[in-house]
Amino acid sequence: MKHFDQSGAPGFYLETYGCQMNVADSQVVAGVLSRAGCRRVERPQDADFVLLNTCAIRERAETRVLARLSELAGLKSRRPGLKLGLLGCMAQHNRARLVQKAPYLDLVVGPDGYRRLPELLGHDGFDPAVEVRLNRLETYEDIEPVPEDRVRAYVTVMRGCDRFCAFCVVPYVRGRERSLAPQSVTNEVRRLAALGVKEVILLGQTVNAYRYGTTDFAALLRAVAAVDGIARIRFTSPHPLEMTERLIEVMATEPKVQPYLHLPVQSGSNRVLEMMGRGHTAEQYLDLVGRLRRAVAGLALSTDIIVGFHGEAEQDFAATLALLRAVRFDAAFTFKYSRREHTRAFGWGDTVPEDEKSARLAEVIALQEVIALERNRELVGSAVPVLVEGQARRGGALLTGKTPQFKTAVFAPLMPVAAGDTIAARVCSATSHTLICDQLVGEPGRQGLASAS
Ligand code: SAH
Ligand code: SF4
Numbered sequence: 001m002k003h004f005d006q007s008g009a010p011g012f013y014l015e016t017y018g019c020q021m022n023v024a025d026s027q028v029v030a031g032v033l034s035r036a037g038c039r040r041v042e043r044p045q046d047a048d049f050v051l052l053n054t055c056a057i058r059e060r061a062e063t064r065v066l067a068r069l070s071e072l073a074g075l076k077s078r079r080p081g082l083k084l085g086l087l088g089c090m091a092q093h094n095r096a097r098l099v100q101k102a103p104y105l106d107l108v109v110g111p112d113g114y115r116r117l118p119e120l121l122g123h124d125g126f127d128p129a130v131e132v133r134l135n136r137l138e139t140y141e142d143i144e145p146v147p148e149d150r151v152r153a154y155v156t157v158m159r160g161c162d163r164f165c166a167f168c169v170v171p172y173v174r175g176r177e178r179s180l181a182p183q184s185v186t187n188e189v190r191r192l193a194a195l196g197v198k199e200v201i202l203l204g205q206t207v208n209a210y211r212y213g214t215t216d217f218a219a220l221l222r223a224v225a226a227v228d229g230i231a232r233i234r235f236t237s238p239h240p241l242e243m244t245e246r247l248i249e250v251m252a253t254e255p256k257v258q259p260y261l262h263l264p265v266q267s268g269s270n271r272v273l274e275m276m277g278r279g280h281t282a283e284q285y286l287d288l289v290g291r292l293r294r295a296v297a298g299l300a301l302s303t304d305i306i307v308g309f310h311g312e313a314e315q316d317f318a319a320t321l322a323l324l325r326a327v328r329f330d331a332a333f334t335f336k337y338s339r340r341e342h343t344r345a346f347g348w349g350d351t352v353p354e355d356e357k358s359a360r361l362a363e364v365i366a367l368q369e370v371i372a373l374e375r376n377r378e379l380v381g382s383a384v385p386v387l388v389e390g391q392a393r394r395g396g397a398l399l400t401g402k403t404p405q406f407k408t409a410v411f412a413p414l415m416p417v418a419a420g421d422t423i424a425a426r427v428c429s430a431t432s433h434t435l436i437c438d439q440l441v442g443e444p445g446r447q448g449l450a451s452a453s
């Protein structure tokens with residue numbers, strides 16, 4: 001720890017890649033380093049430690065980080081005291097091999113090693129410090145994450161995944177499922193509420209597989225809903241096989257739990273679903289969607305789709321398009337299959353050529369754009385409560401926020417409105433990704449909340 005600024009505290013710069021769980025983990029990393037007396041800086045040039053918290057889900061995620069690393073290696077050669085560290089899933093996935101690919105790395109730390117960061121950063125040897133042991137007990141329960149957003153915050157409730165879908169590295173890089181005690185979760189939610197946070201998103205790779213003693217995910221949701229000050233609760237990502245009737249019941253009856261679910265399906269072909277080891281058929285998924293929609297009024301649904309999985313034939317892909325048409329998701333995240341080392345499917349090969357994968361991806365995206373636009377247009381004319389986040393990215397004086405269905409709304413404020421306020425708005429027009437709204441004056445946000453849920 002050589003380079004000190006006037007405050008004497010070493011500065012760390014942290015960049016995050018990948019899913020929400022990584023965003024939440026970066027807040028844990030910030031918590032660990034703050035507790036050790038470090039302070040966060042906004043630019044790598046100002047840092048003593050430059051850390052990248054990385055993702056390994058697809059090859060592209062890794063090539064992006066390697067490119068960024070070689071950029072940062074240039075900075076390091078100009079600043080000899082600087083330490084460069086790679087954290088997260090890619091660290092776990094590549095382990096020591098990373099040091100060969102990127103010899104300028106001082107630190108390689110997997111998702112279960114963050115507690116040791118202060119010690120590892122203090123290590124002054126020629127060899128890089130490597131901590132890539134998975135720890136089936138680590139939940140970081142006692143670490144206070146540093147939230148970045150004062151309106152919406154993530155709360156990790158479980159870590160790891162035991163599902164081992166054939167294509168996926170997550171079980172290998174994040175280890176076995178483990179849940180936090182319900183008391184730790186509610187304490188964290190209470191702490192966030194006291195900071196002014198209005199919405200919490202409970203996180204886990206298979207979040208609804210949460211279990212701690214006799215507390216299942218449905219019971220956890222009820223406990224979180226009992227915390228005063230939190231207006232909205234969401235969770236991600238649920239696995240279809242863990243969508244119990246108890247959980248659907250809580251979604252249907254607990255007003256704070258918002259009518260939106262991201263429910264990954266991956267494929268509409270039973271043959272492909274079987275190969276992937278997802279544990280359900282397309283028909284069972286459609287049945288679940290039907291039960292959810294009957295129970296939860298106005299439920300919005302999004303999903304993940306992989307195209308070009310090993311062995312995916314034309315008719316399998318056609319089944320995916322048919323499923324998208326049958327469900328009519330509000331949004332879909334679509335990916336080309338990327339063959340990943342360590343996974344079960346790695347040894348099977350990669351049968352769909354790259355240009356065919358691209359063509360299928362383009363077709364799925366085009367179909368989903370049409371469906372999303374139709375779905376959003378159905379909302380034109382309705383009143384929606386919008387939890388305001390701040391200024392819209394494009395559009396001068398426009399403000400942006402989310403509806404209960406997690407749709408992005410933009411509106412021109414008619415009176416002073418602050419981030420964290422819930423306002424009532426009417427949808428005037430829609431694109432496939434945004435609702436353009438008018439603020440309704442004289443109608444309190446709570447009333448809007450009741451009318452939409
Ligand atoms: N836990 C979540 C998914 C986490 S990964 C779940 O089970 O639903 C997020 C998404 O990335 C997956 O849903 C899948 O669509 C995609 N994905 C995972 N591995 C992939 C791979 N090898 N190639 C392409 N997409 C992949
Ligand atoms: Fe990956 Fe499947 Fe686990 Fe999701 S459920 S993280 S896709 S192995």
Ligand code: F3S
Nearest residue numbers: 018019055056057089
């Ligand atoms: Fe990526 Fe790790 Fe999340 S592999 S998707 S950052 S759990």
